[in-house]
Structures are given as C-alpha cells and as structure tokens.
Amino acid sequence: MLSPKMIDALNEQINAEMWSAYLYLSMAMNFEDKGMSGVANWFRIQFQEEQAHAEIFMNYINQRGGRVVLKPIAEVPSEWATPLDAFHDTLTHEKKVTSLINNLFAMAEDEKDYATRDRLTWFVAEQVEEEDNAQQLIDKFTMIGNDGMGLYMLNQELGNRVYTAPSILAAD
Numbered sequence: 001m002l003s004p005k006m007i008d009a010l011n012e013q014i015n016a017e018m019w020s021a022y023l024y025l026s027m028a029m030n031f032e033d034k035g036m037s038g039v040a041n042w043f044r045i046q047f048q049e050e051q052a053h054a055e056i057f058m059n060y061i062n063q064r065g066g067r068v069v070l071k072p073i074a075e076v077p078s079e080w081a082t083p084l085d086a087f088h089d090t091l092t093h094e095k096k097v098t099s100l101i102n103n104l105f106a107m108a109e110d111e112k113d114y115a116t117r118d119r120l121t122w123f124v125a126e127q128v129e130e131e132d133n134a135q136q137l138i139d140k141f142t143m144i145g146n147d148g149m150g151l152y153m154l155n156q157e158l159g160n161r162v163y164t165a166p167s168i169l170a171a172d
C-alpha cells in the first residue's frame with residue numbers, strides 16, 4: 001500500500017513528466033516552424049518518451065491501489081532561436097528532473113517503500129541517458145557552429161530518430 005504522501009508525490013511527478021512532454025512538443029513545433037524538420041522529429045520523439053514516463057507512473061499508482069489525479073499543465077516556453085539553445089534548455093530541464101527523481105527515491109527509502117524504490121531505479125538510469133543525450137547534442141551543435149552543411153546533415157540525422165516504447169511499459 002502506498003502512503004498518501006507517496007501517492008501525492010508520484011502524482012506531482014506525473015505532472016512534471018507531462019510538463020516535460022509539453023515542453024518538448026513546444027520545441028518540436030518551434031523547429032517545425034523554422035524548417036528544421038529533423039530537429040522537430042527528435043523533439044517529437046522526446047515528447048512521446050515523456051508521455052511514456054508519465055504512463056509508467058500512472059500504471060504503477062494504479063497497480064498499487066492508489067488514485068491518479070491529473071493536475072493542470074503549466075505554460076511552457078515557445079521560442080528557441082537555435083537547436084543549441086533548445087538542447088541547453090533540455091539539459092537544464094533534465095537535470096532538474098533528475099533531482100526530482102532522486103528526491104522521490106530518498107522518500108521511498110525513508111518510508112521503507114522498497115517497491116517504489118525499485119520502480120524508481122528505472123528512472124534513475126533513464127535520467128543518466130537523458131542528460132547524456134542532451135549533452136551529446138550540445139557538443140555536436142557546438143562543433144558545427146554556423147556551418148550550413150553541418151547543420152543540414154545533423155538535421156537529417158535527427159530526422160532518423162524513431163520512437164520505441166520502454167519495455168517496462170509493455171510489461172505493465
């Protein structure tokens with residue numbers, strides 16, 4: 001049985017994941033508008049991944065007999081001049097999410113809620129990936145600078161990203 005405090009905290013995290021989804025969808029629309037459909041595609045996939053994160057938490061709360069309560073999603077920024085700006089914001093945001101996950105993990109340990117701690121372990125690893133992905137793209141766009149051919153090719157590369165649902169979601 002989840003404690004009421006844990007249910008509240010997990011519901012907050014669902015909201016944070018949905019906010020992340022909305023943020024990346026906003027980035028996708030920004031780059032769609034700027035004619036960088038590959039970059040837009042990358043963020044669209046990111047949007048789907050964040051929705052999956054929210055779903056994992058929803059399924060978990062339901063599994064444990066808790067009640068999912070969906071709260072309003074706060075407004076997100078809508079304008080990024082360059083992909084580099086957007087990936088800097090992505091890294092900053094993902095670092096924040098990492099600290100949210102760490103706080104939840106600490107709370108689960110505190111409450112001796114080992115099932116929740118176990119589920120959060122997946123997110124701990126996922127955050128390492130998220131931060132690394134953002135950093136790698138910051139490095140790539142920094143290396144390219146304003147080189148048109150480089151930007152063209154990287155845009156193409158990001159257009160190849162495809163969505164795969166996390167296996168943890170398929171297993172639920």
Ligand code: MG
Pocket residue numbers: 017020049050053097
């Ligand atoms: Mg997430």
